[in-house]
Amino acid sequence: MIAAIYARKSTEQVGFNDEEKSVTRQIEHATEFAVRKGWTVAQEHIYSDDGISGAEFLKRQGFLRLMNALKPRPAFQVLIMSEESRLGREAIQSSYAFKQIIDSGVRIFFYLTDQERKLDNALDKVMLSLTNFSAEMEREKASQRTYDAMLRKAKALHVTGNKVFGYDNVPVYSSQANNDGTPHRQHVVRRINTEQAKTVVRIFEMYASGFGLASIAKALNEDRVPPPHGGNLGWCPTALRDILQRDLYRGMVLWNRTQAIQLGGTRKQRKRPQSEWLRIDAPELRIISSMLWEQVEQRRTQNRNAYLRGEGGRLISRPTGEDHRSSYLLSSIAKCVVCGGSIVAIKRTAKQRYDRTVYRCAYHHKRGHTVCSNNVEVRQDILDSAILHAINNMLDDQVLEASVAEALERIRKEQKNLPDERIIVERELSLIETRLHHLVEHIANGKATDAIDASLRQEEARKKTLLGELTRLDQLAQMAYVNEKQLVKELRTRLGDIPGLLTRQVPLARQMLRKLLDGHISCEPVEEGGKRGYRFTATGTFDRLLTGVKVINQSGGGQGS
Structure with missing residues (x-):
């Protein structure tokens, strides 16, 4: 056997x-x-x-x-x-x-x-x-x-987690040795790192004085202050936000804020109520004075109250691109060749050079020239128009025919695996149906708990996803009967004037770019005739390159040169 x-x-x-x-x-x-x-x-x-x-x-x-x-x-x-x-x-x-x-x-x-x-x-x-x-x-x-061992360590102010910026983790050894002769480590304690502590104080003082997170990050990067995790990308606003929220810097150790639980067959974290938190005074670990901490907290509170937030703290009055679709075509799609950071849209006020939106490197804008030297700005309308026209020129009938043929060939190869994929999906659906049956029985027998309710919602959500996957597999199986020439004709009819259409429909344009491009659009700063701009390069699924197309800041229609 x-x-x-x-x-x-x-x-x-x-x-x-x-x-x-x-x-x-x-x-x-x-x-x-x-x-x-x-x-x-x-x-x-x-x-x-x-x-x-x-x-x-x-x-x-x-x-x-x-x-x-x-x-x-x-x-x-x-x-x-x-x-x-x-x-x-x-x-x-x-x-x-x-x-x-x-x-x-x-x-x-x-x-x-x-x-x-x-x-x-x-x-x-x-x-x-x-x-x-x-x-x-x-x-x-x-x-x-x-848990009991970690609790004893926390009460003794021993390290129970990772390294924290501003402190060194110092191991404490016993007089006994391990079996291999190496020293036996009893526990690890924190000790203030003098140089890093100076940086922490500087961050708190600058923020309390009215500096924004981006301004502080630029100042630290210009002074070549090493960031918490090293590397050449320097300080960023999110790292500074975490530092400003860390109670350890005021001499307060917080432990037991989260709990690992098993839910839906996997390990997850839940937030414990504050009544279960363990708070321990640790004056020997204090880096920030109480007065400075209060000043920073007051400013953070003012900033939080300045914007309307919904349930769970979600920002409503000024939504970010992570929460909603970006209103700018190339944000997070275009990348800076110099540093690898994103090209983002920045609005200029009338008092500065541009009274309109421009694209520039996010790392240079947020972290300063020491992290990225690329300070080139290009008007949004010029760069958007140039890229859309370049894509439109690439999509001739021959390219469309080749793209459709390649896509159908890829789909037909995927169809060979359809039986196995369907078996896997149907098997998981069967497992979910069984688990749902057990959960419903618990509820019917009056044994409902918050964990059971959460599991029920999770299983139902997963079931909905798998049913959608079965629908996708069915649609994929039907693609074998598509007429290639008819599909090319319909695509050309629907595309029409791409630049004009997608300029008015930015979310649709962003979706199209993500579908067409293999990765990101690389933007390389160039200078031509005393004017600066970008040379953008991208590889598309139509197996053609947008190579060496330059976009220079100048007046006109914005189709590039």
């Missing part, structure tokens, strides 16, 4: 035996077990997950590959594991996974006890439930032990 192997090592090592701490050892022992039984282990069916919790079912690649290998028909007859908890440590999810494997005709053996897991009768099912219950209880106990 052909045997498959599944091995998993948990992220939570406390309380687990040595057998569970090594994926390699599990695979070796499972292979030896198969040899003693006279089975052949298929190397392509050795599945493993290293360093992943047994409560995780959506992001375990080895587990997902194992379950997908069961359909349409498994290529192996036996699955070997060390014991039940390797498949999972969440009772409901694990029981359903066992049932799927056994229902597919695969027998499950555990080499530690030389036993087979069966589900032939009610007693077998009860034993599986008890085993999975025990595994989940052990996971919860291990999680509690970890």
